[in-house]
Amino acid sequence: MSSKNTVLPVGFDASDAHLTLDGHDLVALGREHGTPLFVFSERQLRHNASSFLAGARAGHDRARVFYASKACSNRRVLEIFHEEGLDIEVNSGGELYKAQRAGYAPRQIVFNGVAKSAVEIDLAIALDIQAINVDAVYELHRIGERARAAGGKARVSLRLVPGIAGGATPGIQTGSATSKFGMTQDEFAEALAWLKTAGDAVDVVGIHLHIGSQVDDTEAYLRSVSFAAEQAERVQQELGAALSHVNLGGGYPIDYSHQPTGSNELGQYAAARKAEAMVRDVAGAARKLIGTGVELLFEPGRAMVGDTAVLLTTIESCRQRGGHPWIYLDAGYNLMIDAAAVRWYYHMVNASRADASYTDMGKMADFRVVGPLCDSADCFFDVEGEYLFKKIMSRLPDLTPAQQEELRGDIIRLPATRRLPAATIPGDIVALLDVGAYTLEEMFQYCGRQRAAAVLLTAEGEVAPMLARDENADLVSQER
Ligand SMILES: Cc1ncc(COP(=O)(O)O)c(C=O)c1O
Structure with missing residues (x-):
């Protein structure tokens, strides 16, 4: 045979x-x-970066791609992506250091993390990066205190729990309240109340969500766009502040399975659609529901380097x-x-x-x-x-x-x-x-x-x- x-x-x-x-x-x-x-x-690195960026921009002309550097922060990879016009997502002071070393400017950097240290927060505030993605009410208070102590203002984006469990396996689902990430609706209400009364050292410039990794489900992303549109509206109404961006996170899949089309084997490791096609649809939906008054941020990692x-x-x-x-x-x-x-x-x-x-x-x-x-x-x-x-x-x-x-x-x-x-x-x-x-x-x-x-x-x-x-x-x- x-x-x-x-x-x-x-x-x-x-x-x-x-x-x-x-x-x-x-x-x-x-x-x-x-x-x-x-x-x-290098050919595939450049192809992935340029096609994902082109897909996102085809849907929304103010889209930006902040490469999730935890996926691979080797200097050569970061430099190639920088040359291809990507921005960068970091998850620690170490990744922030690597991003700067590879040539990324502060406003090309967003900083995620569930347990940022005081030193990391101080550094992000001092550099005036694009946004510190705030993961919890406690952290919001801490950022406010540190910004006030430094006599500055912190640019923050509020990470919210969309209640959408994307991701191939439970260990990489990050969008539900059973995961360790982000603020639930109750915590979000608490954060908004604090921002109205005591948040003078904090500038809310965006909202953020990330539903998981290896998410082979465009529908889940479209639901997250509707969620983001409602939440962005709520922040603007309650705080009276115009947001500069909405960050829809990463999670786009690649085909690990290499099975012939039509095979169901290894389904959770497959990807029915290319990341660049998925992001074009997601960005297009965001253009319709959120508009182009804000920049639209994405944070793909796996789909850029896997x-x-x-x-x-x-x-x-x-x-x-x-x-x-x-x-x-x-x-x-x-x-x-x-x-x-x-x-x-x-x-x-x-x-x-x-x-x-x-x-x-x-x-x-x-x-x-x-x-x-x-x-x-x-x-x-x-x-x-x-x-x-x-x-x-x-x-x-x-x-x-x-x-x-x-x-x-x-x-x-x-x-x-x-x-x-x-x-x-x-x-x-x-x-x-x-x-x-x-x-x-x-x-x-x-x-x-x-x-x-x-x-x-x-x-x-x-x-x-x-x-x-x-x-x-x-x-x-x-x-x-
Ligand atoms: C906040 C955030 N953004 C982006 C990513 C990148 O995810 P992926 O590599 O699946 O695109 C992660 C991964 O854990 C993440 O936690």
Whole structure:
């Protein structure tokens, strides 16, 4: 049987044995620079930034895109996005420092966070950034006090709870009152009352919301626009102040699943629509409901960087167990914490035998894939979910097969095995796709593992360093 089993993204080619990205042989790159190795594409970074900005502006000509730098705050990424005309969202004094170092002006910066320190608040006030997004009434009081003490005024935007639970998994839903973020309607009323009587050192310049991450649901965004329109109206009426912006947050999805169109597999990791098309509709709805008297802000992170990088990892060992071949990679959850923390799906291609992966299904086999860490949870299947499902099944013997299947889908987030060429052996290099978001800054050195290096495939066809691999000295450099 000869057919394509998954969809390869733009920029990749599997017509020869070795997988290539932007014309570079990924196996050769892995050998030259060592693995594990993150490989970023400048072409894709620029494409994502310019198409999202164009989509937002097509819907609302005063739209601005504040890249959520927590997704990846490597200097080269920040500089490329700056050149493409993006602004920036930061979540700490550290990210503020990185944003400034990459050339962003204060009015290009919004500052989020649920527990900002006094030092961070003072810095944001002193710089007079676009807005401090205020997360709680307590924080509003604190910002007011610090601005008054400094003899200045703080530009703030009020983060509200829209009551909309977007996001692929509970851990990344941020728009409901059961999450830890933002102000509910009662808290909002309290904030407005305080602003009217004691808020002289605070300028309310905007409102803000963010419903979650990997939100593959344009309807949820449209509901958040209606919510934002009502709340913006309320602030303007109660405070008599004209807002300068409405911030609709980020959360736009990418397709991690790489399944052929029409497949329902891995639905929560898929994206039915492109982020730039979704944001055009959302911005257009905001133009109608809120108007163009205010700027419209977006804060995408994942959709800007997620599909701009692959992680190259070498198979170091193998065995046969439980009826399946198992392979052991040199990359574990210390390089991509979401693989363990929220059982995130990263698609795999055997970069050393790419033509087999993409053209000849008859020679494929199903592998259990695990990482190198001394921890059973360091695997690319859902070990906790598989255990829980078995346990629940033993207590519910009367479920029909259909009910069992439904429950399995609810509990187990990841496929038990990965389909790779049957000839896959130690020494092969596997590429994990879409690892650009929420990886580089979340790496850690558990089990004495060096954090991985990263390189950038430049628009000029060169391979430029982005991040050096740890050395053994880095494993002990902070110890005293
Ligand atoms: C306030 C805020 N804005 C933007 C983002 C970026 O989300 P995403 O990467 O899903 O676009 C986040 C992510 O946690 C966030 O908390």
